[in-house]
Amino acid sequence: MDKQSVITIKEAQEKVEQWIKNYGKRYFNELTNMAILTEEVGEVARIIARKYGEQSFKESDEKYDLGDEIADVLWVLLCLANQTGIDLTTAFEKNLEKKTNRDNTRHLNNNKL
DSSP: OOTTOOOOHHHHHHHHHHHIIIIISSOOOHHHHHHHHHHHHHHHHHHHHHHTSSOOOOGGGTTOOHHHHHHHHHHHHHHHHHHTTOOHHHHHHHHHHHHHHHHTTTTTTOTTO
């Protein structure tokens, strides 16, 4: 896929499904994927703490790529959505509508921002 390509959430879910069928044998169970998701989020946190926070990188940390780690988080989220029957496009649109209705002036009126 070239850098100009655009992929929808639905297409991403389909690509993960196809990859699992071709290479993965089956999805890990939901509890295992939840543990993997937690691990991947921790790797993102580690990079953020070192790159943007006050911690310094160790030699072993320098191999980590933030984009790749965020993509790992997305991968596991797509797996969890697929195996639990969630259409993430629909879920995202509903979530955005909920946030818009609930917070449409909240942040604009926040003096802390």
